[in-house]
Amino acid sequence: MQTETIITGKFTGRLYESSKGIWERSHRHPFLEELKAGTLDPAKFIYYLKQDYVYLIDYAKMFAYGSIKANDLLTMGKFSELCHSILNVEMGLHRQYAERFGVTREELESTEPSPTTIAYTKYLLDVAAHGSLAEVAAAVLPCMWSYREIGVLFAEAPGALDHPLYRDWILMYSSEEFGELTSWCIGIMDELAEGLPEPELAKLEQHFIMASKLEYMFWDMAYREEEWPA
Numbered sequence: 094m095q096t097e098t099i100i101t102g103k104f105t106g107r108l109y110e111s112s113k114g115i116w117e118r119s120h121r122h123p124f125l126e127e128l129k130a131g132t133l134d135p136a137k138f139i140y141y142l143k144q145d146y147v148y149l150i151d152y153a154k155m156f157a158y159g160s161i162k163a164n165d166l167l168t169m170g171k172f173s174e175l176c177h178s179i180l181n182v183e184m185g186l187h188r189q190y191a192e193r194f195g196v197t198r199e200e201l202e203s204t205e206p207s208p209t210t211i212a213y214t215k216y217l218l219d220v221a222a223h224g225s226l227a228e229v230a231a232a233v234l235p236c237m238w239s240y241r242e243i244g245v246l247f248a249e250a251p252g253a254l255d256h257p258l259y260r261d262w263i264l265m266y267s268s269e270e271f272g273e274l275t276s277w278c279i280g281i282m283d284e285l286a287e288g289l290p291e292p293e294l295a296k297l298e299q300h301f302i303m304a305s306k307l308e309y310m311f312w313d314m315a316y317r318e319e320e321w322p323a
């Protein structure tokens with residue numbers, strides 16, 4: 094488990110405040126409450142896993158866009174490292190879980206995205222297609238940062254790591270490595286926001302809030318095992 098604390102700068106402190114209420118609602122959502130307690134219906138977790146797998150394909154592309162939009166090699170390299178780690182470490186965990194549940198890799202990959210997954214990934218990709226590097230950073234930040242917060246909270250919750258089913262999931266998001274990547278994303282967000290005029294900062298904040306709302310919706314979608322109406 095990881096002990097490194099998240100240090101926010103001036104702008105990321107503002108972002109955190111803007112979405113704290115939404116994040117707290119996510120933490121209290123039955124999907125996460127039950128995952129923490131080890132009582133979450135595996136069918137709901139499998140649904141989540143499949144949707145998250147196709148979500149992560151587009152999410153990884155956000156970091157590829159970050160690499161393209163970066164102006165220095167260090168930033169470019171870090172975004173490409175993040176892309177690599179999503180495709181190989183994070184999605185690797187999903188593949189392991191799928192195997193445990195008897196879901197094939199093909200099944201995972203051919204999951205039909207739900208309405209909420211579409212809303213989230215297409216929102217992100219639209220920001221990437223039309224926005225600046227700072228906008229990309231603001232849109233992807235709640236994903237990393239809120240999972241990091243959930244991972245650490247759950248790893249510290251008494252008994253949460255004793256449940257064999259969801260233990261690996263909690264360990265992934267409370268890991269040192271995930272914490273370091275999140276800290277880097279927070280750092281680059283503050284750097285990119287430095288000196289920007291207020292209307293630009295407000296736009297970044299809007300992306301952060303929107304992605305935070307979509308995170309909440311993603312938990313809720315999984316709990317309801319959302320389907321297309323027709």
Ligand SMILES: Cc1ncc(CO)c(N)n1
Nearest residue numbers: 145148149236237240311
């Ligand atoms: C929906 C969603 N948000 C954030 C993460 C963490 O990267 C994830 N795996 N899935």
